[in-house]
Amino acid sequence: MTRFLFCKEGTAVWISHLDLQRMFQRAFNRAKIQIAVTNGFNPHAYVAMALPLSVGMESQCEILDCRLADESISPEEAAERLNRAGFPEGITILKGYSSDRKLREIGSLCARLMMEYDNGVPEGAEERIRELFLREEITASKHSKKKGQIEINIRPMILDVQVAQKNTCQIEMTATVQAGEPSLNPELLVQAVTRYLPEDRPDAVKIRRLEVFDQEGNAFR
Amino acid sequence: MNREMERILPQVQKPARYVGGEYRQIVKNKNEVDVRVAFCFPDTYEIGMSNIGMRILYGVMNNMDGVWCERAFAPWGDMEEQMRSHNIPLWALESQDPVKDFDMIAFSVGYEMSYTNILNMLNLSGIPLHASEREGLHNIVFAGGTCMYNPEPLAPFLDFCSLGEGEDLTIEIVELYRRAKLEQWDKPRFLREVAKLPGVYVPSLYEHRYAEDGTLSEIVPLDGAPKTVTKRIVQNLDAAYYPTKAIVPSTEIVHDRINLELFRGCIRGCRFCQAGYCYRPVRAKTPETLIRQAKELVEDSGMTEITLSSLSTSDYKRLPELADGLLDYCMPRNINLSLPSLRADNFSDELMQKVQKVRKSGLTFAPEAGTQRLRDAINKNVTEEEVLRSCATAFAGGWSSVKLYFMLGLPTETDEDVLAIADLVEKVWLCWRENTTNRARGVRIHVSTAFFVPKPFTPFQWEAQLPPEEYQRRVQMLRDAFRRNRSVDYDYHAPDLSRLEAVLARGDRRIAPVLERAVELGVKLDGWDEYFDYKKWLQAFADCGVDLDFYATRERPCEEVLPWDSISVGVRKEYLASERKQAYASRITPDCRTKCTGCGANLLYTEGNCDD
Incomplete structure (x- = not known):
């Protein structure tokens, strides 16, 4: 699993959790990084965010997990590409890394x-x-x-x-x-x-x- | 962001729409720019950010060195309350500076029912409403957009209007302002000079005189202002700026997808349609340009849905070529392509299958009228046979829902025409029964009727709107006719909003005090059911002693001076009058592609030929 640690501050604190998910989908598209999808009847992307943050709160420790379709892209590279492709003001990926620890821990x-x-x-x-x-x-x-x-x-x-x-x-x-x-x-x-x-x-x-x-x-x- | 703002944001719905900061917003150093423009959209963020015109001009102005254009929108009611109770003036999103700090304040006005939002936004900004109360070059308020072809109801509030397509004219305006500011002109001089730019209309340079019967008797240009101001057009759309690196809103907006504009103008000439006449002549982009722009938009925005938007998209000459090119790009990338505003007469099997390859979207037809006679009268050249043939194809292809749009109260409409709508819908239903692949699933036929509003610069600009009671009688008649069929959902509107639209669309300067009074009474966001308050409007009209019927239900004699007579959209008035005669004779006029009927708009197009 590829894990991203990101911050949400400045004007981005007003982006709701739902809008944030959509924003990330577009950011991944801009960075040309595909997320793997499930094989079920209704395929959905392997992506999850830990502990939804209330609107208005800042954070320096948000976590987004996903499975990349192209496993040759390293988490570090993915993080770099996402930041380069651009986010709304106040969102920055601080770190990309692999992790097997479950969010429920x-x-x-x-x-x-x-x-x-x-x-x-x-x-x-x-x-x-x-x-x-x-x-x-x-x-x-x-x-x-x-x-x-x-x-x-x-x-x-x-x-x-x-x-x-x-x-x-x-x-x-x-x-x-x-x-x-x-x-x-x-x-x-x-x-x-x-x-x-x-x-x-x-x-x-x-x-x-x-x-x-x-x-x-x-x-x- | 200042502390006060930060504190009110948690109190309001959808705060993200008030803070800016989106991907691709443009931020400049305010100390290094000469001209700051607050581009105000007189509706909410979700509506305004969906507007292509605003996106184009935002890019055009920010591409100018030394010019910073920012955005402002009408706040929702809860935010307005907070702003007023905390004395926070309206701000622009990028810098969060108050709108009143800006040199120029531009409005994009595409809908009559947003007029009150303009006044309310000026009021929220702490900017004097009347142009005459704003001295000097600071806070020059101007407006563009379709409504500015008759700006008279807003005349006292606007310093000037920018008519037609703004890609070139906006640059000329801002450059002139920059010079005026540098050379410290006074405002009268600036207005005199800006009036010399082709396409700029300065209301204060025209005196409107009225006859005893209340009609307009004369429009007198002052101070050397031109007798007629003609709208501007872009000569070469392939070369024109189109925003392919554009803002991606961080929160959901109304049209949350890529908008690809195929062409401007419309070959059809439906006689009720203001856009059909005002956007002439027809000028298209090439498929090469469009495919390139689509790719740039997809790559830069990360969005996954493209809408092809134009007045009548399926009239795009090279549509098969464009559709193939776009589908080649979109399909492997899972990008949805949707084609709105298809016409029943050329909705082909092949095209439908292409669209369907990517995504099955809704099926919508707008026959507008029930009988062929009335469709001919309005020049909506769709036959019943074509509608049914398209429906048959669609139903056989698996569609099980269709939307049909009509208008009530069109000139020459009779009860027979109204009831024929129900007959046509019945035939669509029978067509479904015969052609569907799955009868058990049923069908939904959504029928919607709008109340016809006569608009300036159409052949019906002299026509009376129906009295609201008569409109309601016709709605009732149609409702009764639909009771028999349970597959039909009939959607109709109260006449109130359309009646006001009719007044504002063809209003003159005497409507201005009504707008001002309405805003005082708390009228705002009229386009939203939650806020539209007809009673307050009626009170405003009563308080100002203005009669709605004079504007809405009165037929204008041909020789009457019209408030918009000092403006030209390129289509000659005589042409509109002859089209009106054609309507009364139920005679159709061929579309521009079949035969040029000499409307006059081609004369604006000096560097090309219509519909080439």
Whole structure:
């Protein structure tokens, strides 16, 4: 399997997952790299992306797997050709390599959440937020396909949270959360802050996915 | 991207359409360019990015040194709300700079119902609506596109109009502006000079005078402006710029495929069709050019579907040769080729099989009218026999669905003509029964009727539109006739939108205050069912004391001065009048390929012969 590590930032963060898939198909065509297709009655391309990223989030660790029709093209060459053929602004392949590890081995991911306070960080917010995530139970509401809006305890899915005030207007949270089945959207951490600490609610948040890990906590490649 | 923008984007649907950054967008250093043009499309990104004209002119302007052309589109309602509540003015996608910072603001106007979007976009940009309120050379607002053959409803808002095909004229305009800016001309001087470019119409240089009965009595050119402005055409399409390295949107648009323009103009002369007269003379690209452009487009974009687009694609003289060449390239690469707007009269078995080799697409016919008499009157030279023969071929070839398009309210239409639509559809159904390879599968016959809108520069430009009540009576009659057949889906529209189209298409300057009032009342995105609000429109007309019937249902006497009389598309007015007489006599006019009937458009084509 050929694996590509790519980043999605700048204006590209607004490209939806579905549009991103189509964008990659066209990028492969431009680079004249054919993806192998399944042999079934309805052939589809051997291509998969790990952990769909929410619209608006940046990432430096997105993973796309595919099987190339022409196996003589090395992953490195494919990556180089794709970058040369061109992407929308903000998408770049960082690395192309072969891997046999399954995407389902991904167990967690680390994201940076930059919380912005237009009128300055409230006094003591940093400490209160840090304490919030020490609680045994933190409930958040989440949209479920089957049941609609549901309440869940997100605490067991939060593996680690570092909270640091960067300057008078920003608090940075670096969170490692469960990924894969099921995943925790880091956005829910901000929702928790808003719900439990209404006075520490940020005016805006920027989220960037920094790294994905396997079950053992090593970077997944 | 500024912080405010970043914060509103998560709140809106499909944010990708507001940020630019697509593959092949053009970014220049704004400090190193002399002229910045904001190319505004008065509809959403998905519509605007599907427009070939916009893509061509974007490339043409950006190919000029020292000129940077960027794009702006009408925001969807949710975005507009966010922009207004956060005081964010409309921005251009490439630099994300406000549109009001641009030297020139160009609109491409192809549909009357986008007029309100033009005003709304200017308003969202914080640019004064009236040309007279914009002083100096900053924010020169101009427009092109088919609607500009009668720009009068927009006259007070536009500094000037660019008529016809813009490949050459746009360059001349921008060059003149560059010089004006460098030499610090005042605006009146620039307008006087730009009016000297063939194809430029400056509304403020024409005074419209009205008679007591409310009709236009005289159009007086001022300050040496020409009496008539004639549209421009491209002489050699093979040599003309065509965008083969073009933007690939990162999000889905309406026509999300490669558009290959085969030719301009149409040989047919359907008497209701504005495009048929306005795009004359017929000029085609060679198959060699087209195949080369198709390859470049496929390779550069990575897209896998090509549409051959022209007014009547199957009239392309060298279609078999082109189809073979394209199929040779497309088939091994799994690229879909689709041929829209096929005519029933020349839809051959062979051609269908070729198209089918790659992909079986929909089957659509537009007989437009139910009886041969009325089809002759509108010069839609399709016979029932041809429609049925094409359908028989298609049904025998495995097709099990067909779309049939008609118009209601055509001049000279009677109840007999209306009911004949149902008869024709019935015959199509019987044809399916006789020819289908699989009767158990059934057939879907989609019938759609549009409400006829008389347009400028057609033989029907003097005609009255039906009163809406009468149109509805005819729709009802047809609905009743279709009840018998369950294989038929009948789709018809309320008359409201077409009635407004009729008013705007043939409107004069007195419509301008209505547009302004409508926008004040919140009218926008009229082309979208979600937003179209006829009540608000009616209120705007009432508030301004303007009578819709004066424009929609009134037949103009031949001698009446028409608002678009200072504009020429090349086709002589006398020719249109004689075609109208032919219509009343139900006499057809041969197509341009069979015989030249002397419309006058050939005189524009100094470097070639029509339809060569």
